[in-house]
Amino acid sequence: MAKRKRRNTPDAPVSEPPVRPGLLSPTRAVPPGIGRPPYAASGDPGPSRSSSVRTSEEVGRMRRAGAAAAEILVEAGRAVEPGITTDRIDAIVHEAALARGGYPSPLNYRGYPKSVCTSVNEVICHGIPDSRPLADGDIINIDVTIFLDGVHGDTSVTFLVGDVDDHSRWLVNETRTAMDLGIDVVRPGQPVHAIGRAIERHARKHGLGVVREFIGHGVGTEFHSGLQVKHYFDPRDDTVLVPGMTFTVEPMLTLGDPACALWDDNWTAVTLDGRRTAQFEHTLLVTEDGVERLTVLPDGTAPAELFAG
Numbered sequence: 001m002a003k004r005k006r007r008n009t010p011d012a013p014v015s016e017p018p019v020r021p022g023l024l025s026p027t028r029a030v031p032p033g034i035g036r037p038p039y040a041a042s043g044d045p046g047p048s049r050s051s052s053v054r055t056s057e058e059v060g061r062m063r064r065a066g067a068a069a070a071e072i073l074v075e076a077g078r079a080v081e082p083g084i085t086t087d088r089i090d091a092i093v094h095e096a097a098l099a100r101g102g103y104p105s106p107l108n109y110r111g112y113p114k115s116v117c118t119s120v121n122e123v124i125c126h127g128i129p130d131s132r133p134l135a136d137g138d139i140i141n142i143d144v145t146i147f148l149d150g151v152h153g154d155t156s157v158t159f160l161v162g163d164v165d166d167h168s169r170w171l172v173n174e175t176r177t178a179m180d181l182g183i184d185v186v187r188p189g190q191p192v193h194a195i196g197r198a199i200e201r202h203a204r205k206h207g208l209g210v211v212r213e214f215i216g217h218g219v220g221t222e223f224h225s226g227l228q229v230k231h232y233f234d235p236r237d238d239t240v241l242v243p244g245m246t247f248t249v250e251p252m253l254t255l256g257d258p259a260c261a262l263w264d265d266n267w268t269a270v271t272l273d274g275r276r277t278a279q280f281e282h283t284l285l286v287t288e289d290g291v292e293r294l295t296v297l298p299d300g301t302a303p304a305e306l307f308a309g
């Protein structure tokens with residue numbers, strides 16, 4: 001039998017020029033009157049102590065936080081074009097969170113300096129908005145989390161900037177499909193490892209790498225709570241899903257080797273081989289008979305659907 005031709009690594013080029021750190025703008029202020037998460041002043045979220053199962057009252061609040069996060073992500077996505085700086089995107093997300101009476105969850109989370117994560121090209125995740133203007137042909141993941149009415153909604157999309165090469169467009173599309181396939185297996189009675197298994201199978205079939213160092217997580221009254229959701233198969237993750245659980249699925253797929261390195265800022269994670277990477281994320285609720293995406297617009301549309309290209 002002929003070996004299946006893999007579409008990946010050897011022919012996907014290193015992303016050029018590499019992304020380099022830019023300059024940070026001053027810290028953005030949050031007016032008094034906006035409800036802040038416990039870490040807002042100290043930077044320290046403390047140990048996770050919340051249950052992974054939400055009350056129905058909390059679910060109602062999480063729907064509103066999820067919808068707000070989706071709306072903010074759409075606002076940020078509409079601003080994506082060659083020439084805009086990632087700092088400007090941070091300003092848009094910051095103001096959009098405040099306008100909804102919410103707090104931009106990343107701000108001072110474990111000391112993170114900005115209100116959103118902007119991860120360009122070979123940056124896997126946690127890119128810090130700075131003075132770098134987007135260039136025609138870039139891809140950028142914008143990861144929005146809002147703390148609204150005591151709960152977090154966490155969602156991200158990878159956007160295309162202008163005219164993007166075929167490898168990158170293909171990576172972005174297959175990463176979104178991988179997230180959808182992971183979400184599709186969510187229902188009561190399933191082990192959490194079914195999610196990573198579905199994502200990894202899709203990635204492998206297409207010759208794409210799966211980043212292992214960053215994972216999905218329980219989310220609710222805390223930004224990151226107990227539950228861990230790997231994007232690859234780990235049979236030890238045999239926690240069974242039950243109605244009321246809320247967590248994220250947020251796979252990062254790579255054109256080349258998924259091994260990562262960290263910049264000196266201790267946040268920005270990049271691929272070691274310099275090839276490009278994409279990510280999508282939803283906050284999910286396990287329902288009585290399946291799954292509900294909480295990070296959708298009030299009419300049920302997911303932000304990614306508005307930008308699919």
Ligand code: MF3
Nearest residue numbers: 106109112117126143145154
């Ligand atoms: N939103 C990211 C996630 O999906 C977390 C960002 S933490 C920050 O989990 F501090 F970098 F903002």
Ligand code: CO
Nearest residue numbers: 154248250281
């Ligand atoms: Co997340």
Ligand code: CO
Nearest residue numbers: 143154155281
């Ligand atoms: Co996120």
